[in-house]
Amino acid sequence: MSPRTVxxxxxGGRRGRGPRSLRPAASPMPPPARPRGRVPRVSRQMALAxxxxxxxxxxxxxxxxxxxxxxHVSRARISQIMNLLVLAPDLQEALLFLPPTEKGRDPIHLxxxxxxxxxxxxxxxxxxxQELWGNQVHRTLSTDEGC
Numbered sequence: 001m002s003p004r005t006v007x008x009x010x011x012g013g014r015r016g017r018g019p020r021s022l023r024p025a026a027s028p029m030p031p032p033a034r035p036r037g038r039v040p041r042v043s044r045q046m047a048l049a050x051x052x053x054x055x056x057x058x059x060x061x062x063x064x065x066x067x068x069x070x071x072h073v074s075r076a077r078i079s080q081i082m083n084l085l086v087l088a089p090d091l092q093e094a095l096l097f098l099p100p101t102e103k104g105r106d107p108i109h110l111x112x113x114x115x116x117x118x119x120x121x122x123x124x125x126x127x128x129x130q131e132l133w134g135n136q137v138h139r140t141l142s143t144d145e146g147c
Contacts, residue, residue, distance in 0.1 A: 038100055
């Protein structure tokens with residue numbers, strides 16, 4: 001694919017010969033509020049798995065070994081991340097949209113999801129997800145109440 005140049009004329013123009021002056025906007029918009037906390041690591045890993053799968057399907061990357069070399073990680077680590085794609089679609093979506101972690105550790109990590117991904121039945125995955133997520137929420141709430 002070669003670079004392309006687009007040329008078009010825009011309405012308006014410069015009038016007069018004086019220097020250009022910048023006018024402030026009529027009502028400057030305040031910067032958007034930054035969300036509190038950070039995106040959980042497993043959410044970022046899920047997004048990475050989706051992106052890597054896309055690269056593989058497009059043929060831009062040959063295989064997992066190539067991904068591992070490019071990412072400076074082991075092939076086993078790539079497999080662990082790519083295993084997230086075996087989860088039911090609604091669980092993948094739930095991972096992508098986990099609430100931000102405001103303090104402490106993330107409520108769910110990749111190691112907890114590996115046994116879940118080993119189960120091929122999506123209904124069983126959902127049942128186990130409810131157990132895992134319910135336990136994590138309960139553990140987080142009880143930890144917060146103790147502070």
